[in-house]
Ligand SMILES: Cc1cc2nc3c(=O)[nH]c(=O)nc-3n(C[C@H](O)[C@H](O)[C@H](O)COP(=O)(O)OP(=O)(O)OC[C@H]3O[C@@H](n4cnc5c(N)ncnc54)[C@H](O)[C@@H]3O)c2cc1C
């Protein structure tokens with residue numbers, strides 16, 4: 001690996017100062033499971049790495065005032081093991097369940113997953129479906145960006161030079177909501193998704209859809225909400241047929257590409273197959289929540 | 294700039310002992326363990342987080358030492374396969390299970406396998422087979438077909454001594 005200098009600031013203020021001092025030659029380091037590989041492959045060549053490991057503000061999961069706030073340095077393992085997230089934000093727990101290995105999840109962070117901007121990021125579709133806001137902090141102060149606007153293209157995000165993602169803010173889902181994320185990949189473990197499908201459903205007492213959110217990743221250059229499909233199911237009884245039709249609508253909104261992993265056509269077929277399946281699981285989880293009282 | 298100047302002094306616990314070393318910032322934990330401490334148990338299979346043969350424990354959780362920079366373990370605790378055996382070289386019960394169940398063939402994956410299994414059992418002393426398979430999904434073995442490895446971990450989990 002090429003030579004570089006490692007910094008481990010203990011406050012955001014020190015991190016900003018280091019970022020400013022070293023400018024383009026510095027990169028932020030979270031778990032390193034994307035970045036260290038890129039440095040080894042020399043696709044990124046920073047002279048300075050600024051580790052966020054010791055900055056206290058970035059490390060916690062907090063749930064209060066109807067909002068889940070996940071620090072950028074929270075690892076996938078912490079999310080996997082959070083009972084609260086599994087119960088109330090099931091699709092996010094789904095997203096990390098098969099993300100890499102235990103070794104990867106122990107160090108890899110949600111902040112790194114989002115900031116890397118990879119179309120294959122497993123947390124991307126879930127955070128888009130959840131309507132998350134990203135708290136970006138810079139020397140000039142804090143700003144909040146809707147996660148949908150944050151993703152701008154493969155590997156391109158709204159993060160400005162000198163900024164650090166501090167936290168991901170997620171509003172609580174409406175009462176009686178169920179959710180699910182399906183990662184479609186060739187192997188069950190240690191594989192990147194070919195397609196990511198996130199569904200959130202809120203049915204009323206008569207199983208009529210009050211609200212639906214569908215977010216897809218790898219169905220276009222950036223993760224997105226299939227708004228037409230969402231509008232299609234809203235107000236309709238939640239049957240398999242309705243979801244199959246909604247999936248067709250979602251396909252018309254998507255623009256997947258043919259890559260070395262698979263073809264655009266296959267991805268479209270899988271959108272049709274998996275949206276109803278994700279909806280079914282989401283609905284089952286609603287019922288479970290109800291049975292618990 | 295003189296490249297020597299870039300070395301930093303770090304101290305950490307290695308297999309239970311306090312150690313201190315000057316190390317260049319860009320050296321991975323794996324390279325430091327092998328080249329500077331002559332601990333050759335952890336191995337580089339891929340260098341990219343895919344195979345798990347470099348697995349060690351940092352603060353009691355399994356990590357790929359090929360993706361961690363050496364200075365990042367400053368002040369922490371690192372345990373390698375060499376740290377599992379007792380003072381007179383007696384094997385850890387988990388290692389014994391690997392031997393007894395025939396879970397070792399060429400042995401290249403074994404130190405990483407054992408460290409992943411150790412981390413799993415420390416967090417969850419009685420894992421189900423499914424939990425064992427999921428907990429060890431990041432460790433590849435090209436010889437055994439995994440069956441005997443899973444058996445070994447199961448066997449160790451049933452020993453009272455853990
Ligand atoms: C074997 C293996 C398997 C994997 N499997 C999967 C998988 O199944 N699904 C998946 O989605 N990913 C997978 N990954 C990719 C990777 O683990 C994830 O993307 C991970 O979440 C990245 O987080 P990190 O903390 O390691 O980020 P790092 O590598 O440290 O950082 C990634 C990028 O984000 C920037 N960054 C990090 N934190 C911040 C911050 N707070 N503010 C601003 N910028 C920041 C860094 O500068 C860098 O450019 C895998 C990786 C490996 C090695």
Ligand code: FES
Nearest residue numbers: 338339340345359
């Ligand atoms: S050498 Fe580290 S995971 Fe393969």
Ligand code: FES
Nearest residue numbers: 399402434435436
């Ligand atoms: S025993 Fe040979 S790779 Fe596992």
